[in-house]
Amino acid sequence: xxxxxxxxxxxxxxxxxxxxxxxxxxxxxxxxxxxxxxxxxxxxxxxxxxxxxxxxxxxxxxxxxxxxxxxxxxxxxxxxxxxxxxxxxxxxxxxxxxxxxxxxxxxxxxxxxxxxxxxxxxxxxxxxxxxxxxxxxxxxxxxxxxxxxxxxxxxxxxxxxxxxxxxxxxxxxxxxxxxxxxxxxxxxxxxxxxxxxxxxxxxxxxxxxxxxxxxxxxxxxxxxxxxxxxxxxxx
Amino acid sequence: xxxxxxxxxxxxxxxxxxxxxxxxxxxxxxxxxxxxxxxxxxxxxxxxxxxxxxxxxxxxxxxxxxxxxxxxxxxxxxxxxxxxxxxxxxxxxxxxxxxxxxxxxxxxxxxxxxxxxxxxxxxxxxxxxxxxxxxxxxxxxxxxxxxxxxxxxxxxxxxxxxxxxxxxxxxxxxxxxxxxxxxxxxxxxxxxxxxxxxxxxxxxxxxxxxxxxxxxxxxxxxxxxxxxxxxxxxxxxxxxxxxxxxxxxxxxxxxx
Ligand SMILES: Nc1ncnc2c1ncn2[C@@H]1O[C@H](COP(=O)(O)OP(=O)(O)OP(=O)(O)O)[C@@H](O)[C@H]1O
Ligand SMILES: [Mg+2]
Numbered sequence: 001x002x003x004x005x006x007x008x009x010x011x012x013x014x015x016x017x018x019x020x021x022x023x024x025x026x027x028x029x030x031x032x033x034x035x036x037x038x039x040x041x042x043x044x045x046x047x048x049x050x051x052x053x054x055x056x057x058x059x060x061x062x063x064x065x066x067x068x069x070x071x072x073x074x075x076x077x078x079x080x081x082x083x084x085x086x087x088x089x090x091x092x093x094x095x096x097x098x099x100x101x102x103x104x105x106x107x108x109x110x111x112x113x114x115x116x117x118x119x120x121x122x123x124x125x126x127x128x129x130x131x132x133x134x135x136x137x138x139x140x141x142x143x144x145x146x147x148x149x150x151x152x153x154x155x156x157x158x159x160x161x162x163x164x165x166x167x168x169x170x171x172x173x174x175x176x177x178x179x180x181x182x183x184x185x186x187x188x189x190x191x192x193x194x195x196x197x198x199x200x201x202x203x204x205x206x207x208x209x210x211x212x213x214x215x216x217x218x219x220x221x222x223x224x225x226x227x228x229x230x231x232x233x234x235x
Numbered sequence: 236x237x238x239x240x241x242x243x244x245x246x247x248x249x250x251x252x253x254x255x256x257x258x259x260x261x262x263x264x265x266x267x268x269x270x271x272x273x274x275x276x277x278x279x280x281x282x283x284x285x286x287x288x289x290x291x292x293x294x295x296x297x298x299x300x301x302x303x304x305x306x307x308x309x310x311x312x313x314x315x316x317x318x319x320x321x322x323x324x325x326x327x328x329x330x331x332x333x334x335x336x337x338x339x340x341x342x343x344x345x346x347x348x349x350x351x352x353x354x355x356x357x358x359x360x361x362x363x364x365x366x367x368x369x370x371x372x373x374x375x376x377x378x379x380x381x382x383x384x385x386x387x388x389x390x391x392x393x394x395x396x397x398x399x400x401x402x403x404x405x406x407x408x409x410x411x412x413x414x415x416x417x418x419x420x421x422x423x424x425x426x427x428x429x430x431x432x433x434x435x436x437x438x439x440x441x442x443x444x445x446x447x448x449x450x451x452x453x454x455x456x457x458x459x460x461x462x463x464x465x466x467x468x469x470x471x472x473x474x475x476x477x478x479x480x481x482x483x484x485x486x487x488x489x490x491x
Contacts, residue, residue, distance in 0.1 A: 121336070123332060123334055123335075123336035124336060124338065126287075126289050126332065126336060127332065127336035127337075127338070129287070129288065129289060129325075130287055130289070130325075130328075130329065130330040130332075130399070131329075131349075131350035131354060131398070131399075131402065132322055132325045132326045132350065132354050132402075133350070133353070133354055134322070134354075135318065137353055137354070141349065141353060142338060145340045146338075146339065146340055
């Protein structure tokens with residue numbers, strides 16, 4: 001093979017260098033996701049407060065976070081937060097990225113939780129009341145076990161979307177694969193190979209994940225419809 | 236006569252500006268079977284939903300076994316009941332819904348066992364035994380490990396009755412429990428209700444359009460019309476000797 005711009009030597013040299021960032025990219029994805037899963041609960045909880053002022057404020061904040069680019073939010077936390085008086089704190093770039101991306105995506109995750117809860121029939125609440133359940137048991141035993149499973153595929157999709165947004169963190173010098181590729185590029189004045197490696201790595205990771213989530217989704221549908229139909233009947 | 240288990244005293248209910256119940260007075264004694272009949276929109280469902288605490292009352296009092304359901308005493312005055320107060324009384328009441336409302340993520344047996352165990356904190360093996368007995372009684376002893384969506388509507392409704400009965404309520408409420416069923420499944424559900432009515436000594440309040448059935452099992456028939464009790468008495472009094480024209484025309488619709 002004889003490309004003018006492409007060098008296999010460079011490729012082989014860049015590969016281990018870029019791979020050094022893989023742990024951080026994957027770690028950041030999981031950290032952001034867990035943060036968003038937990039913080040999503042906060043939004044869902046706040047949205048359920050039956051007070052129109054609180055509701056309006058919460059909706060506004062969520063809308064605000066969602067309609068601002070995550071990159072701007074990252075820059076704000078990384079560059080602007082430290083220079084603010086009183087609250088001015090300097091955080092580790094990785095922590096900034098977890099908070100920035102985590103909060104951004106938590107607004108979507110919260111929306112997913114909400115849709116899950118709303119998908120539970122009103123009659124389920126009424127039956128639970130008629131059986132005199134406490135509020136806590138109503139949630140834990142009746143509502144959430146029905147609300148959660150249908151959200152799993154949607155949550156899985158957000159996991160992949162987040163994975164693909166994580167390279168944004170390279171802009172605040174979190175050393176993921178994209179950051180490593182850029183560093184390699186500027187040092188060797190060769191960008192094509194390292195960036196191609198980044199692209200391949202994302203493909204290699206996100207495509208199988210997508211398949212996995214599809215499979216999970218099938219399994220869930222199966223459990224909630226078909227397998228239930230064929231489960232053995234005996235006393 | 237013994238003290239009533241349920242008393243409605245001048246109960247009013249409005250949705251927004253619309254008053255749908257305009258002063259309901261009704262006494263139900265401990266083992267009495269009461270059928271509530273009346274045209275669509277007359278407020279039948281609303282009456283039993285208020286008793287089940289699914290709908291607040293607007294004014295008046297509902298007394299359950301001597302206790303005021305919707306009001307409680309606080310520092311010497313009566314205030315609106317809180318959740319704790321409602322929970323302390325609600326255990327006496329059970330309800331069967333038009334659309335069954337079984338818990339889809341639990342088996343039939345689990346549907347019956349969950350509330351006695353988690354709400355009444357009863358002992359599991361005893362609850363299990365009792366639940367199985369109850370499911371056998373409603374003819375579903377061979378479906379214990381099935382999930383609700385494996386059952387026909389009639390079977391689901393029989394499970395719903397078993398689930399309510401296992402809680403041993405003092406009052407059972409039925410809101411048109413056969414009207415979501417295919418016609419050929421109505422009979423099996425009515426048979427179970429008849430069995431309960433004849434053999435159990437709890438009070439029952441049935442809202443139903445199954446007129447012959449209601450008149451057969453009911454000790455008392457209440458005709459509700461536009462938010463008021465227009466007629467009330469024994470089945471024969473209400474059906475045969477009533478002079479109420481609206482009742483007569485209502486009943487005539489059920490005579491082929
Ligand atoms: N949540 C609600 N909000 C507003 N209006 C309501 C509500 N629930 C019931 N109503 C109204 O109250 C009136 C009585 O309703 P209810 O369901 O008690 O009648 P019903 O006698 O059970 O009728 P049906 O035989 O059709 O079931 C109706 O006019 C109905 O539209
Ligand atoms: Mg009704």
